[in-house]
Amino acid sequence: MEKILLRASGIQQFVSCPRQWYNVHILGIKIRPRAASRAGTSLHKASEIGYTEYLKNKQLAPVQDCVDAGIEEWRTLFKEEEPILDEGTTSNDIEKLVQMGIVKYYAEIMSNDPDEVQGVEERFELMGHIIDEITFDL
Secondary structure: EEEEOOHHHHHHHHHHHHHHHHHHOOOOOOOOOOOHHHHHHHHHHHHHHHHHHHHHHHHOOHHHHHHHHHHHHHHHHHOOOEOOOOOOHHHHHHHHHHHHHHHHHHHHHHOHHHHOOOOOOOOOOEEEEEEEEEEEEE
């Protein structure tokens, strides 16, 4: 049985277009990511840093630590595989948007009521196999 790494966005992709999901996750056909999805992953990394610190010490990580982690994630993902950028948009433009998004998220959401946080999103694997349709053993 083959292991499949599946994120929430992968489930959303499966629901919206099962054929594309099959091509990517089963056949291994590479699809170049869009900048927005990479920016979203960077924001997730920033929130992971902030909330993990809160769960350990009951104090959010400083906003700059979250920004630094998010920007580092963006740069790493960009180097791994340059995402599709809208015409006239540069990596630096997206990086600035990632930074502004993290600061806004931190101020308006993370700082609001961190006691509501019960855990941090983690990556996990599902064991999957195909029998005329896609099924998973959980």
